[in-house]
Amino acid sequence: MDDLKPSPDMSPEEFRKWGYKFVDWIADYLAHPERYPVLSQVEPGSIRRQLPPNPPEKPEPMADMLRDVEQIIVPGITHWNHPAFFAYFAVTGSGPGILGELLSAAFNVNGMLWRTSPAFTELEEHVLDWLRQMLGLPDGFKGIVYDTASTSTFHAFAAAREFAGEGASQLRAYTSNQAHSSVEKAAMAIGLGRSGIVKIGVDEEFRMDPVALEAAIKKDRDEGRRPFCVSATIGTTSTTSIDPVPRIADICEKYKLWLHVDAAYAGAAAILPEMRWILDGCERADSFVMNPHKWLFTPVDFSAFYCRRPHVLKQAFSLTPEYLQTTDPGNVTNYMDYGMQLGRRFRSLKFWMVVRYFGVDGLRERIREHIRLGKLFASWVEADSKFEIVAPVPFSTVCFRSKSDDSANQKLMDRVNASGKIFISHTRLNNRLVLRFTVGNLRSTEEHVRMAWDLIRHEAS
């Protein structure tokens, strides 16, 4: 930077030098995430207090940045890479996925049109077709990558509204009271308001009740409202329960409603032959979302959205201004036509590398192991008379509680999380506070799960 004629970007030599240093730093970080507390222990405001209030006028050395990452940023990280991260849904940005992101940042292409990088568009189409095969979905399902399941579900709702026809008013969508908050947000986002979404009750295993669903639809029709969409969930966020999609699909067909399936977390398990049944009925869905950045070892963000009626989605979002018109052949996909966002990152590279590095068999083995560990943890809880399991465990997520009151459970969770050794989360079921334990990080072993259970038992006593 101090030459007479400064290099406009970091020079290739400097990039190589600092690239190596960043790779070294990351390799070391990923080798020992256990040296840090899982849940960051810093006080609110303590990160900002260490940063200069004004941006620097003059260039600063890369070495200072790496130092600040280590000294200021890392203590403020809640380590999603830690093998004892058992909260929310545990995820992994695996090695090949990280390298894929690196490459994608270097190409820095915007895949709005086929011509703005044909390889971007075609690789996205291709790897989403691979994933479709892995999940056993029909080949009419067109795939598109969005950032998050929230965005995917939003697009599902927008397409459903388009399907209902312009001018349709008093629209009503339905989902279970266990559905993810993003479903309600999608309804708010497209302008239905909070009253536009009806939450259907669940059975004792937290699955949407199809009889209640049909009754709600009938009531709304009788009262002049317009049912237009049902969002079913495979693997709800609290308990990973599985809505009865075949029966819900019957109802959607009967009343001509758009069926969206949210399998953001649990869909990954369907790549196991013995778990494929969880997607029964999904071939009749109009749209379907599954997030490889949750349980398929792909760094955030990567949400795979499939649509059986891509022309409806396109109709809801296609709008090509003159400056984006092309003379390209009509048989190419211009992904900007299928979504709200014009700018699109080259996300398919990382997923391509993850699938190739592990192989589908390798992915299956790892998910199978996580499910084994989840059920193992559940068996220990079950065997302990001071604790109880409060929901079925179809995947790697366990809902449990100590047989005491909410306050004791809250304190138990706070204590184990404050230890920095493990991180678990909670939910509420049947008006009781419930603890959630989930396995999804590639570094988690039986030893970590055992340590977690020992710690929980110890802190409970």
Place this chain on the structure above:
Amino acid sequence: MDDLKPSPDMSPEEFRKWGYKFVDWIADYLAHPERYPVLSQVEPGSIRRQLPPNPPEKPEPMADMLRDVEQIIVPGITHWNHPAFFAYFAVTGSGPGILGELLSAAFNVNGMLWRTSPAFTELEEHVLDWLRQMLGLPDGFKGIVYDTASTSTFHAFAAAREFAGEGASQLRAYTSNQAHSSVEKAAMAIGLGRSGIVKIGVDEEFRMDPVALEAAIKKDRDEGRRPFCVSATIGTTSTTSIDPVPRIADICEKYKLWLHVDAAYAGAAAILPEMRWILDGCERADSFVMNPHKWLFTPVDFSAFYCRRPHVLKQAFSLTPEYLQTTDPGNVTNYMDYGMQLGRRFRSLKFWMVVRYFGVDGLRERIREHIRLGKLFASWVEADSKFEIVAPVPFSTVCFRSKSDDSANQKLMDRVNASGKIFISHTRLNNRLVLRFTVGNLRSTEEHVRMAWDLIRHEAS
């Protein structure tokens, strides 16, 4: 991968080895992007034809992936890193930005809540405050990072709707007929329908006509509709024209409308003291968007959104399910409350590194140079009697045409783009095809601009 007990993720040693190789490959690629045609020359379908139709069952070597990137992917890339990329808005994912993305993929945190990584939330707040200072916006503007300007404008519209009050119907938004398509998409997305957005005419310099705006608002009010939002643009996509924000702000205040300002591309220029005037009036905006991934050398995606009424935005999108409730102090920001997306990538790291690496002065110098090159190109066009400039050139984007018919201009553009030496784009103004030339890549020099002009003149004759 062939040990008896396979490593669940790529080992740190393997990550280091392949990290180095990827860094080497990228350093070499970034040193010589000119060896490739700017605009990819492949045929539709040719990328997919080279990829196996089914996902691999077994692991594949990383070496195969790097080979495929080189042999299959790179020929299908339109090189946004090429110094002669003069189409759309030229961008740069600078070295420090790429390394920031690498680090962010490695941390792989989801910044939905403060506690899911305090450093994520606080660094985002902090660097957006730096950028706010760089742009000279008031300190009441709260910043949030979204993926793209489309998403930012969507959130602006959703907040504006919330501001108008629940139950408000027959809502109308206003923007100029030169506004970006994302403004219309935002209106479609929140459910206004295509008739919900009114396109206001522009003056001879393509700036929104405030008299026509006020007349349209009055007419809609008289006819029982509900004006609620105006989206003004600083740097429109076709010509980079600058709407008269102070006069539009007067109108918004008079009629109590939400004022959103889209400065996605041109906002970057406001960090130059001599260009700060372009943001005059923006201190009165309710929301404002500017994209560092466009002209501030940050890899896609990074859209900086500012809101003067963050509580309204929060009201439109806040919805905290039990599994995301925390006992964290009330003075922390949980960014999930301010947007549709629950999942959030750690985007602030790359921007932090870009600002520190170049320094604000360094960023200014580079933008100043791009504006110089844009105006230089314009001066050459102006001096050639066979060409004409068709719009003012306030930034680095030049709208011009050969003084012949549309078909000749289309052919001229197709020929220069097919050469692979440069890439320019087009738009339509006053019902004529117009060529667009824009400078925004850090590698572009006067030599490249001269080469482009020579090529265009040569192909035109």
